[in-house]
Amino acid sequence: MPSTLPVGDPAPADGALPQDLPVDSAADFGVYLHVPFCRVRCGYCDFNTYTAGELRGARQDQYADTLLREVALSREVLADAGALRPASTVFFGGGTPTLLPAGDLGRMLAGVRSCFGIAPGAEVTVEANPDTVTDTVAADLAASGVTRLSIGMQSAVPRVLAALDRTHDPENVATAVAAARGAGLDVSVDLIYGAPGETLADWQRSLETAVALAPDHISAYALIIEEGTKLHRQIRRGEVPAPDDDLQADMYELADEMLADAGFDWYEVSNWSRGEAHRSRHNLAYWRGSDWWGYGPGAHSHVAGLRWWNVKHPAAYAQRLAAGESPAAGRERPxxxxxxxxxxxxxxxxxxxxxxxxxxxxxxxxxxxxxxxxxxxxxxxxxxxxxxxxxxxxxxxxxxxxxxx
Known part of the structure; x- marks a missing residue:
C-alpha cells in the first residue's frame, strides 16, 4: 500500500499560511497535479496510487472537479499571503495521469491558468503510460497547453517489465513517442534498472532502445525496494533476489557512458537531457528548493520553507474539499x-x-x-x-x- 505521511503539526482547516512566513513574491512558483489512479499496482511502487478496487467511494470521473476546488482554495490562501504568482512549471504526476480523459487534464490546467496565470514559456509536463497515448490524446494535450510528455518506458525487455509488474506493451513506447512528436511535444522517457533477474545486457538493450527513440530527455532510476511493497515481500520470502549494489553501479556507469556518447548531458544524478533547454525545469525547482503547491491526495507542497501534505485517500480528500476545508493533513517548518x-x-x-x-x-x-x-x-x-x-x-x-x- 502507499507509504505513510510524515508526522508534523496540525494544519489549519482553512489552509492559511503563517503570517510571518517570508514569502518571496518574485520567486518561481511550480504546480504539481497528482492523479492517483492506476490500472494495476506495480510491485515496486509505494507512491500514493489506487486501483479501481481501492477507491472506496471516490470516482475518477469526478476527480478533475474535486481537484479544481483545491486550486480555488489555494488561490485564496496565496492571495492572503501576498504570494500570488503565475505558474512557471506545471507537472501532472501519478499514478497514471493519462488514465483520465485528456479533456479532464485540460480542464485542470485551465483552472490553474484561471487562478494564477501560466508564465510565458512555461514547461507543462504530463506523465504517461505508453498504452494510453494515441495521436488524438497527444494532440488534445498539446491543444490544452501541455508542452512535454514523460513516458514510463522502464525497460525494453519483456521479462524485466514482468518482474516490475509493468503491464504495458513495450512496442507502444515508440507509438507514444511518435504521437507526442506529431503533436509538437517534447519527449522524456523514464527507465528503471536493477530489477530482479535483469542483466547488464538487458540494461544495455533498454538503453539502446531508448536512445533510438531520439527523446529530448532520459531519466534512469535505480530500483529501490520500499518497505510494504509487493516486491519487498517477495524478497523477504526469498522468492526473488534483492538488487545487487555492484551490478546497479555498473548499470549506472553504462548508462552515463552510452547517454553521453548519444549526446545527452547529465544534469542531475538520475537525469540526462539533450542540452540545457530540455532539462526538466519542474524537477530542478524541487532540487533548488523553490516554491510549489502540490494538488491532490497525498501531494506535498512547499512555500518559503513551510511544508505541508494532503490527506492520502481520494475519498477523504474529496470530503474535505466538499466541506470547504483544506485537504492538508499536517505541516512543518524545519x-x-x-x-x-x-x-x-x-x-x-x-x-x-x-x-x-x-x-x-x-x-x-x-x-x-x-x-x-x-x-x-x-x-x-x-x-x-x-x-x-x-x-x-x-x-x-x-x-x-x-x-x-
Missing part, C-alpha cells in the same frame, strides 16, 4: 540546520552543484579529501563549486555525509 542539510542533499545532486561557502566549516575541511577520493571535481572546487564526479554520483550519500558532518 529549522535552519534541517534546511541546510536538505539544501546540501538536494543541490549536490545537480550539475551546477553548490558553493563551497554554503557548507559548514567541517564540510569545507572535507573538500580536499573528497577531491582526493575522486568524488567531487577538483577544478570546480577551485572555482568555489562542489560538483560530483561520476564516482561521486554513485556515492552521493557519502559525499553529503562528509559535507554536513
Amino acid at each position: 529549522d535552519a540546520a534541517s534546511r541546510n542539510l536538505e539544501d546540501v542533499l538536494l543541490r549536490s545532486r545537480i550539475r551546477e552543484g553548490l558553493a563551497v561557502s554554503e557548507v559548514t566549516d567541517a564540510g569545507r575541511h572535507a573538500v580536499p579529501a573528497l577531491i582526493a577520493d575522486g568524488l567531487i571535481d577538483g577544478a570546480s572546487a577551485l572555482r568555489g563549486r562542489i560538483v560530483l564526479t561520476r564516482r561521486g554520483r554513485l556515492l552521493a550519500d557519502a559525499v553529503v555525509r562528509a559535507l554536513t558532518a
Whole structure:
C-alpha cells in the first residue's frame, strides 16, 4: 500500500499560511497535479496510487472537479499571503495521469491558468503510460497547453517489465513517442534498472532502445525496494533476489557512458537531457528548493520553507474539499540546520552543484579529501563549486555525509 505521511503539526482547516512566513513574491512558483489512479499496482511502487478496487467511494470521473476546488482554495490562501504568482512549471504526476480523459487534464490546467496565470514559456509536463497515448490524446494535450510528455518506458525487455509488474506493451513506447512528436511535444522517457533477474545486457538493450527513440530527455532510476511493497515481500520470502549494489553501479556507469556518447548531458544524478533547454525545469525547482503547491491526495507542497501534505485517500480528500476545508493533513517548518542539510542533499545532486561557502566549516575541511577520493571535481572546487564526479554520483550519500558532518 502507499507509504505513510510524515508526522508534523496540525494544519489549519482553512489552509492559511503563517503570517510571518517570508514569502518571496518574485520567486518561481511550480504546480504539481497528482492523479492517483492506476490500472494495476506495480510491485515496486509505494507512491500514493489506487486501483479501481481501492477507491472506496471516490470516482475518477469526478476527480478533475474535486481537484479544481483545491486550486480555488489555494488561490485564496496565496492571495492572503501576498504570494500570488503565475505558474512557471506545471507537472501532472501519478499514478497514471493519462488514465483520465485528456479533456479532464485540460480542464485542470485551465483552472490553474484561471487562478494564477501560466508564465510565458512555461514547461507543462504530463506523465504517461505508453498504452494510453494515441495521436488524438497527444494532440488534445498539446491543444490544452501541455508542452512535454514523460513516458514510463522502464525497460525494453519483456521479462524485466514482468518482474516490475509493468503491464504495458513495450512496442507502444515508440507509438507514444511518435504521437507526442506529431503533436509538437517534447519527449522524456523514464527507465528503471536493477530489477530482479535483469542483466547488464538487458540494461544495455533498454538503453539502446531508448536512445533510438531520439527523446529530448532520459531519466534512469535505480530500483529501490520500499518497505510494504509487493516486491519487498517477495524478497523477504526469498522468492526473488534483492538488487545487487555492484551490478546497479555498473548499470549506472553504462548508462552515463552510452547517454553521453548519444549526446545527452547529465544534469542531475538520475537525469540526462539533450542540452540545457530540455532539462526538466519542474524537477530542478524541487532540487533548488523553490516554491510549489502540490494538488491532490497525498501531494506535498512547499512555500518559503513551510511544508505541508494532503490527506492520502481520494475519498477523504474529496470530503474535505466538499466541506470547504483544506485537504492538508499536517505541516512543518524545519529549522535552519534541517534546511541546510536538505539544501546540501538536494543541490549536490545537480550539475551546477553548490558553493563551497554554503557548507559548514567541517564540510569545507572535507573538500580536499573528497577531491582526493575522486568524488567531487577538483577544478570546480577551485572555482568555489562542489560538483560530483561520476564516482561521486554513485556515492552521493557519502559525499553529503562528509559535507554536513
